[in-house]
Amino acid sequence: MLEPGNNGTQLVRTPGLSRFDEIDHGFFSRHGGVSQGELASLNIGTAVNDDPDLVTKNRLAIARAMGADRLAFVKQVHGKEVVVLDSAPDPSSDPLWQTNLEADAIVTNLPGVFCAIAVADCQPILLYDPEKKAVGAVHSGWRGSLQNIAAHAVEAMVQAFGCNPAGMIAAIGPSLGACCAEFIHYRTEIPEKFWKYKDEKDHFDFWAVTRDQLTAAGLEGRNIDCANICTKCTPEHFFSYRASHAAGRFAGVIGLKPA
Numbered sequence: 001m002l003e004p005g006n007n008g009t010q011l012v013r014t015p016g017l018s019r020f021d022e023i024d025h026g027f028f029s030r031h032g033g034v035s036q037g038e039l040a041s042l043n044i045g046t047a048v049n050d051d052p053d054l055v056t057k058n059r060l061a062i063a064r065a066m067g068a069d070r071l072a073f074v075k076q077v078h079g080k081e082v083v084v085l086d087s088a089p090d091p092s093s094d095p096l097w098q099t100n101l102e103a104d105a106i107v108t109n110l111p112g113v114f115c116a117i118a119v120a121d122c123q124p125i126l127l128y129d130p131e132k133k134a135v136g137a138v139h140s141g142w143r144g145s146l147q148n149i150a151a152h153a154v155e156a157m158v159q160a161f162g163c164n165p166a167g168m169i170a171a172i173g174p175s176l177g178a179c180c181a182e183f184i185h186y187r188t189e190i191p192e193k194f195w196k197y198k199d200e201k202d203h204f205d206f207w208a209v210t211r212d213q214l215t216a217a218g219l220e221g222r223n224i225d226c227a228n229i230c231t232k233c234t235p236e237h238f239f240s241y242r243a244s245h246a247a248g249r250f251a252g253v254i255g256l257k258p259a
């Protein structure tokens with residue numbers, strides 16, 4: 001399931017996106033970084049009480065593993081805003097691009113600019129349009145799923161880059177599976193239209209929600225991959241908030257290779 005990165009990192013890639021030489025993508029395991037303790041070791045989260053210098057080193061390791069000129073981050077807020085990156089900062093500037101924008105998806109058509117999403121149980125969803133050469137990365141926790149952030153990202157790619165959803169490829173990364181996604185307060189937290197994704201033990205299948213949302217947004221079902229890895233079931237590989245509230249955040253990343 002995990003492939004070695006070129007610098008001690010490990011990542012999961014999905015078949016649909018791996019077919020394209022002009023991009024790279026991956027869902028990075030927690031290994032190959034420098035953070036300590038519960039955050040060991042490739043934590044990229046800035047809001048989890050880690051040493052900022054270590055987080056920077058970890059983010060740089062991911063940028064290097066991807067061969068990225070820049071690795072772009074947003075302030076994730078469990079909302080439905082999408083940031084369109086269509087012009088990069090000065091080429092001599094920092095390889096890490098922490099924007100101040102509050103959003104839960106990043107889309108770009110800039111070669112060398114890789115979009116990064118930080119998660120621990122929330123879904124990292126990656127998007128690619130091979131025709132228009134545009135990519136997207138989405139943070140969809142259960143709150144994001146209820147707001148259909150995945151479709152908002154697809155729509156932003158349509159508006160900004162003229163993408164055609166019917167040709168787009170998607171990958172759902174390691175995240176909380178239905179095996180572990182118990183919502184005991186679902187009657188107050190989750191609208192009734194989502195209850196069809198619930199089993200008799202009050203576990204929700206949010207991977208299925210995402211598949212249905214992307215299909216409704218125009219993607220072909222056969223173009224949507226799911227890693228089918230539950231983070232709470234694999235804390236030895238991935239940070240999981242439900243497995244440990246002191247957990248770090250791992251990365252879902254996609255970008256067009258530098259020109």
Ligand SMILES: [Zn+2]
Nearest residue numbers: 179180230233
């Ligand atoms: Zn599980």
